[in-house]
Amino acid sequence: MAERFPGTIIVSAVNDPLVEAAHLYKRFDKLQAVDDVSLSIDPGETYGLLGPNGAGKTTAISMIAGLLEPDSGTVTVAGTQIKPRSTQGREAIGLVPQDLAIYPDLSAEENLMFFASLYGMSKRDARARADEVLEVIGLADRRKERTSKYSGGMKRRLNIGIGLLHSPRLLILDEPTVGVDPQSRNAILESVEALSGGGMAVLYTTHYMEEAERLCDRIGIIDSGRVVAEGTTEQLISRVGENDRVRIEVTGSVDAAIGHIRDISGVVEASTEDHAIVVMADDGSRHLPAVINHLVDGGAQVGSIEVTRPDLEAVFLHLTGKALRE
Template identity: 60%
Template sequence: MAADVRMQRTQVLGVKGLVKRYGDHTVVDDVSFHIGAGETYGLLGPNGAGKTTIICMVSGLIPADTGSIELAGSAMTPASTRLKSHIGLVPQDLAIYPDLTAKENLQFFGRLQGLSGRDLKARTGEVLDLIGLADRAGEQTKKFSGGMKRRLNIGIGLLHRPTLLILDEPTVGVDPQSRNSILESVEALATEGMAVLYTTHYMEEAERLCDRIAIIDEGRIQAEGTRGELVELTGGVDRIDLHGSGNTGAAASALRRLPGVKHVDGGASGLTLTVHNGPGLLAPVVAEAGGAGMALSSVEIVRPDLESVFLHLTGKALRD
């Protein structure tokens, strides 16, 4: 079903075979992906993986050595001035004026993007509401926290209603509360039908926001898909930890015979099971362990995540 829904989306961005070299160093190596309208697509990888270079090529800031980029049905190059108006780019570095208020910043950049009059006024109010700064609209931005500045940065990228919004590590260096506010703002964009390209090295952000994710390392896309599709690459198995006492040996023997249980390990404080579909097996596992004489004190399901996928594909942790 998920694949059918993806096929029905109108393609906004198509990237094929992008390569970028600096001297003998290949920064981006044969990267291809596409994004549909209303879809949030994540590039997940460590710092230095090539994410920002890809964004610079997609937004027409630098040329690709080889490969092609198609935006809204037309070829994108650094010379594509008209096409660039379809993009809202939110860079890692803040692009706001500290002596202007939040409202003045939005109005200034809105005029640069061709907005004026009632449309500019209305859109400024809409964006301030979306990024949660309506109550601070008249305050100079030099008084803002880092998180508030980041949210305003996103708002500037949204003003002209872009077809494609590009967010390059938008939560770097902000506190947890501000980070959550930023993520809530990005989540709201899906309802506007906007295509979003989101780069991050935080797996929990990719899992929360992105419809599809490309895991990128050393300039190459190692794998791509929904969270579920990527997790399947690790074997798609869950872990159930049973903590307790009693007849754990008999419980282990009984659980090994239970359909869906791949492996059972015994420990000092209980048993660890490797299973398919941990949530679905939880009730029969608990019943079987109790029936075999094990007194349970706690049960925990541990599901594979994108960190596990990255480690599986690259042999290193995501934040190495």
């Protein structure tokens, strides 16, 4: 048994996935929104769906949550197949949608008590659970305040709290940091880290690369309805190589220098690109002085310098041909 956070215990078989989605398809008229998506999530794992707006993230999680019926494919959560026309297995899922689902005239505590009543919880259990959730989302000291006075980030955290009330084994978070300030965003990410670290499975959709890198044990990159790659951050980055990209603006001829630059140990490639030289190297910053010396010795004048290390943005660009936030 593993303690998720105060008041909840989960039991799971070792190496037994909590979530299994297999070959999900969904079409809206002429748009193939989800195209053969499969994924699995283990207890205590945070799985990220990373992709731009319109990639199919929300449609995919709506099918996993049982809100939307797939054209074909199956979803199993905690051993139960999830179907939109059945409530069976729904108690294992907590869904936090992009749109806020709170009542502004009620306090955080009153919101939680109201939603707990919808789950059929007794007042005693609801009170105890609300206390636990308020601690998890960092709103215990503002529990009596009307939520109309909350910042956007505080409302987002309360939205997460509502999804946690019934102690789900899977928490689905759909773009939970959209439109919040940096401080509130960090508080939300800290809450998510605490939940997954305590044993809850988390399915997290985002188009923010840095969130996926920080939170997710594994990441599925989704584009045009398809998961085009999946793995840990390190595994995904290895698909585009471990080399840094160094771009140096230059004026004058680089012909005399480029051959010498290619001969530098650790430099994989050197080429010209729109009044610049681009060098691929295993450690761009370390090789930069030697590259500049060859350019200057060859008569070129060096301008701006940019060193780009491989990251998920580079992976997405490599796999899809477009930037993550396009």
